[in-house]
Amino acid sequence: MAEVEETLKRIQAHRGVVATMVVNAEGIPIRTTLDNSTTVQYAGLLHQLTMKARSTVRDIDPQNELTFLRIRSKKHEIMVAPESKSILAPNRCKKISFFFPKN
Amino acid sequence: SSGSQRRASILSGIYANKAASSRSLSTTSDGKAVDRASLVFDDEGKDVTPHPLFRSDPNTVVPRQGKLLASSAYFGATGSGFLSSFSTHQTSGVNGSLGSLSRTYGSSSTSLSNASTTESILDEIQKRPCLLTSYNFSDVQVRQEEIREWTKEDLDRRVDIYLTETETIWILDMPSVVVSVESEDAGRVLERNRIYVDICKNRPGNDRYVEKMMQTINGAAKNKEVQCDKIIMEDKGLLVTSWDLYDSFNVSEIEPTSKAEGSRATTGKSSTTSSLMISESAVLARIHEEEECHSEAILTSENFQQNLFFMERILMENIFQPKLAAYRQFPVLIGLFLIGCPVYSLQIVKTKQEEHDKEKKDKEEQKDAFVDPSILSDLNKTPEEIVPPRLERLWSYICDLTNGHNVSSMAWSKVNPDLLAVGYGAFDCKEQKKGLACCWSLKNPMWPERIFRCEHGVTALDFSMASPNLLAVGMYDGSVTIYNVRSCNDAALLDSSESSNKHTGPIWQMRWVEQDRGATGDGKKERLICISADGRITEWFIQKRLDCIDLMKIKRTESDKRKLPGEKERKREALISQQAAGMCFDFHPKDTNFYLAGTEEGHIHKCSCSCNEQFLETYRGHKGPVYKVAWNPFSSDMFLSCSADWSIILWHQDSQTPILTFSSATAFVHDVMWSPKSAYIFAAVNESRVEIWDLSASILNPVTSCFANPRVKFTSVLFAKNTDCLLVGDSKGEVSVFELQNLAAPNNNKVRFTRTRWWSSEACMLVWYFIPPKGASVKDLANRY
Numbered sequence: 001m002a003e004v005e006e007t008l009k010r011i012q013a014h015r016g017v018v019a020t021m022v023v024n025a026e027g028i029p030i031r032t033t034l035d036n037s038t039t040v041q042y043a044g045l046l047h048q049l050t051m052k053a054r055s056t057v058r059d060i061d062p063q064n065e066l067t068f069l070r071i072r073s074k075k076h077e078i079m080v081a082p083e084s085k086s087i088l089a090p091n092r093c094k095k096i097s098f099f100f101p102k103n
Numbered sequence: 104s105s106g107s108q109r110r111a112s113i114l115s116g117i118y119a120n121k122a123a124s125s126r127s128l129s130t131t132s133d134g135k136a137v138d139r140a141s142l143v144f145d146d147e148g149k150d151v152t153p154h155p156l157f158r159s160d161p162n163t164v165v166p167r168q169g170k171l172l173a174s175s176a177y178f179g180a181t182g183s184g185f186l187s188s189f190s191t192h193q194t195s196g197v198n199g200s201l202g203s204l205s206r207t208y209g210s211s212s213t214s215l216s217n218a219s220t221t222e223s224i225l226d227e228i229q230k231r232p233c234l235l236t237s238y239n240f241s242d243v244q245v246r247q248e249e250i251r252e253w254t255k256e257d258l259d260r261r262v263d264i265y266l267t268e269t270e271t272i273w274i275l276d277m278p279s280v281v282v283s284v285e286s287e288d289a290g291r292v293l294e295r296n297r298i299y300v301d302i303c304k305n306r307p308g309n310d311r312y313v314e315k316m317m318q319t320i321n322g323a324a325k326n327k328e329v330q331c332d333k334i335i336m337e338d339k340g341l342l343v344t345s346w347d348l349y350d351s352f353n354v355s356e357i358e359p360t361s362k363a364e365g366s367r368a369t370t371g372k373s374s375t376t377s378s379l380m381i382s383e384s385a386v387l388a389r390i391h392e393e394e395e396c397h398s399e400a401i402l403t404s405e406n407f408q409q410n411l412f413f414m415e416r417i418l419m420e421n422i423f424q425p426k427l428a429a430y431r432q433f434p435v436l437i438g439l440f441l442i443g444c445p446v447y448s449l450q451i452v453k454t455k456q457e458e459h460d461k462e463k464k465d466k467e468e469q470k471d472a473f474v475d476p477s478i479l480s481d482l483n484k485t486p487e488e489i490v491p492p493r494l495e496r497l498w499s500y501i502c503d504l505t506n507g508h509n510v511s512s513m514a515w516s517k518v519n520p521d522l523l524a525v526g527y528g529a530f531d532c533k534e535q536k537k538g539l540a541c542c543w544s545l546k547n548p549m550w551p552e553r554i555f556r557c558e559h560g561v562t563a564l565d566f567s568m569a570s571p572n573l574l575a576v577g578m579y580d581g582s583v584t585i586y587n588v589r590s591c592n593d594a595a596l597l598d599s600s601e602s603s604n605k606h607t608g609p610i611w612q613m614r615w616v617e618q619d620r621g622a623t624g625d626g627k628k629e630r631l632i633c634i635s636a637d638g639r640i641t642e643w644f645i646q647k648r649l650d651c652i653d654l655m656k657i658k659r660t661e662s663d664k665r666k667l668p669g670e671k672e673r674k675r676e677a678l679i680s681q682q683a684a685g686m687c688f689d690f691h692p693k694d695t696n697f698y699l700a701g702t703e704e705g706h707i708h709k710c711s712c713s714c715n716e717q718f719l720e721t722y723r724g725h726k727g728p729v730y731k732v733a734w735n736p737f738s739s740d741m742f743l744s745c746s747a748d749w750s751i752i753l754w755h756q757d758s759q760t761p762i763l764t765f766s767s768a769t770a771f772v773h774d775v776m777w778s779p780k781s782a783y784i785f786a787a788v789n790e791s792r793v794e795i796w797d798l799s800a801s802i803l804n805p806v807t808s809c810f811a812n813p814r815v816k817f818t819s820v821l822f823a824k825n826t827d828c829l830l831v832g833d834s835k836g837e838v839s840v841f842e843l844q845n846l847a848a849p850n851n852n853k854v855r856f857t858r859t860r861w862w863s864s865e866a867c868m869l870v871w872y873f874i875p876p877k878g879a880s881v882k883d884l885a886n887r888y
Contacts, residue, residue: 017418062345063349068413083410
């Protein structure tokens, strides 16, 4: 647990990282560094997109699975680490972090 | 089966009376015993049991009609149908044998057979002969056989089945009411029609026809209402995807919830995408185990840790991508930087002025990144133009944890060229604090992968070759610890604290050395060798090799190589009671039997593993402690040594006096290392700067150097094996990675012949100096003189 907290803090403390969010399997945010309304908005939208992306990957090859999703836009980059079924974890969660590159 | 029993009983019921009569007949004809109970007597006692009207010959061959009629299904028709079949196919009577059979079934007569029916049947029986009896007989016969126990022989017995076609059985006969005009009956039919029409015409008003009405009594109707629970209807829709099918085939431990009929969600549905998504997520939640997602459970799950780990690495890659690309020596492409959006796939261009201008111009055009061949050609070095070599700083391995510690030693992993172990510990005894050994990975320059905290300052470390996960760490108090880098655990794998013969001074250098054990006949065996300030070079053994994973104390039985550097001097000078401290050693790259050891007094001794009493040779040249000795990896007769007397000396092993001395600064030279790529290049670090020397270019000055920050001293240097980079550690805990650019290739086709005159501090020597074509080595340089 301490390890997780430390890593999470390190990521959040990064110069270029704007926000981090941890979202559970239903799309409900568990932990966030943004305000509530933005969190909910992002969580909802990204949850749908991740589901769709995962469905796409698995449709093409059912033995494949989505490991990481990165969306790069003009202003910033969103990185989503979805849960993967191969790792035995009954509670699944997603980790979303927003990264604004400064250069 | 009970069904067949019942059917048999139907038969028997019908035939019971017949049987009785037959029995009476047979009594009279054959003299058999009579069943008194089935005889009918009238009031006067006369025997009035009805006689069967037809008695078939018991000896007639009963053709077995086969399965068609013997099948009970046929006889399983409704009772009325059965009886009506009787009416159409009258039996030809009863056999005597049938009678005997039905005796067994006689007891199970049913009420189905009432007297009138039986009589009518019996009346009609005589009308037309048919083979139904035989059918029934065969049927009953078959059934009797079925009841009997089957023996194995019966099963194996050959059974003959005769299939013949039966007579046509009319089940339904609806004669047509239409007759063709041309048929023979046409006239008769027309005639009859005509008669009928006449009758109908005569009917009204005719006395022979009376109209009569009847009233049927309708029973009283009764209304009844029934109410049931509301039938709950549920609509379920499912978007069937191929992974869905795959999952449901493969994941068997999940209970097979009844999936709704897989209806492909059509786009024409009125349901919005949100509802579809809800159903999708509901489906997903249904497929996998539905558990309450406690946030605590999520945060502590291993999955989450893994995700975080990946996320951090990817962030690092984002941030450091250009530097890492430079490290990996990816080719340079010109990138155009749109404002606010760096194109990560291209590398940062070297900051030359003309490129910069060009970039600005292109930026205004707002074009996408592409390779402009004209710019590239500018970069291509023309053969005449030589760009001077330079060191470019890429990044540093530093974090909060290591800030403030002095970098004392660095070592690459033997199998993973991107894994670096750095030891942190002060050189002075005054500044001692708890030491640290960290393993850094290229993938994350901001936080070490492994952190091992040590009681004392770490002064030396090395990765093992035979078991690449072992990291041996030597400390300021003379103890040796071995860590297993595979585990994240901080605990040491093996420790030397229990051994009685451990060092009493700081271990200044430690190395895993592969040695051919010619004597014992083993293959290459790896030994851990340390040199320390108490004047001993020791070899450490691990008693339980590699299988100890738990904390085990090392049982050390070392074969001490007693090195008494002061011995020779003692004979010549005054007795020195103490042993001289050893500072460094290096094993010969080709022949691991002998090695060099540098001491605090400035002497370098060549020693052999097989002889631990005396030195083979002593090289005297330095005036201060020798901090490092290094054999040239290509030209194995030359070696370098650096010392606190501000100088670096190049030696040849056959000559007791130095070949070349390099001094460029008035500072301790802490570390020196040959480049793994070239025989002429080495790096040296003194306190204020790091220098790259290229012997093929100049022996008086380093070809390039890089200054440290004012408050910081460089303490150690390490070349990267798989790339042209240099790692420099400093006293503030920072390990900087520099890229060596434009260093002259070692095998130059140009031959430059320069003769210089160089006077060494100890002897006069004339040095001929040239750049040879490929194949020659620094040895040739010294061999000439």
